[in-house]
Amino acid sequence: xxxxxxxxxxxxxxxxxxxxxxxxxxxxxxxxxxxxxxxxxxxxxxxxxxxxxxxxxxxxxxxxxxxxxxxxxxxxxxxxxxxxxxxxxxxxxxxxxxxx
Numbered sequence: 001x002x003x004x005x006x007x008x009x010x011x012x013x014x015x016x017x018x019x020x021x022x023x024x025x026x027x028x029x030x031x032x033x034x035x036x037x038x039x040x041x042x043x044x045x046x047x048x049x050x051x052x053x054x055x056x057x058x059x060x061x062x063x064x065x066x067x068x069x070x071x072x073x074x075x076x077x078x079x080x081x082x083x084x085x086x087x088x089x090x091x092x093x094x095x096x097x098x099x100x
Contacts (some may be wrong), residue, residue: 037081
């Protein structure tokens with residue numbers, strides 16, 4: 001903000017997963033994936049939304065995945081997180097769209 005004075009666009013494009021059987025999926029990797037693939041989208045968007053509303057608009061682009069609709073197995077947190085990204089994007093659109 002100090003250098004450019006505004007934020008016009010945010011692209012949430014991070015994604016990672018670890019592959020394990022569902023019944024043996026390590027909690028450590030579950031939490032890592034949910035934090036990176038879902039929570040980061042929420043918290044980054046929340047931070048820039050205040051700025052974008054004050055400046056009269058901006059764009060938030062969230063990258064989901066085809067795996068949000070189908071899963072190839074062995075990556076349940078990735079599938080869940082990317083499905084959550086689709087849902088939260090709809091919520092952001094409904095709530096923040098009027099500011100654009």
